[in-house]
Amino acid sequence: MEEMIEVVVKKGWIKWEERFKTGYKRIDNQHKELVNIINDLYETGVKGDLNNEEVKKSFNEIIKRTIDYATYHFSYEEKIMNAINYSISKDHISKHRAFSLKVVDEVNRYEQGDNLVIKDFINFLKDWLLNHIVLDDKKFVTELKNTLIKMNEEEIK
DSSP: OOOOOOOOOOSSSSOOOGGGOOSOHHHHHHHHHHHHHHHHHHHHHTSSOTTSHHHHHHHHHHHHHHHHHHHHHHHHHHHHHHHHTOTTHHHHHHHHHHHHHHHHHHHHHHHTTOOOOHHHHHHHHHHHHHHHIIIIIHHHHHHHHHHHHHHHHHHHO
């Protein structure tokens, strides 16, 4: 079995705290990676000079990384939800979809030179992710663990 390397949150704007741990290592690692990406967005988009073409190019690459990684992460969680028949998967998945639509909408506005306020957008990403972890993903992982325990008990009988 392949060993899982723990993702470390680099020093940055968002600090990883114990309260964000769901107790499912792979999901926690994915959340840490999302925190790293948002920290990179902050460093580039808020602290950097977006009038500089190199900084702007880097920021655009990090936005793409944000979308790609969030899509990967949501897909991973949703496969597990389907596998265990998660009791409130429709609600959880609809939150993923609403987040994705908001991000795509904001990015489209940004790319059209519209009034995307970078700091507000990055604050939205941070607040949404951390609240989603604490309020939704912890609930999901608790049900996942309970389902696995139940399946194990039934297997032993």
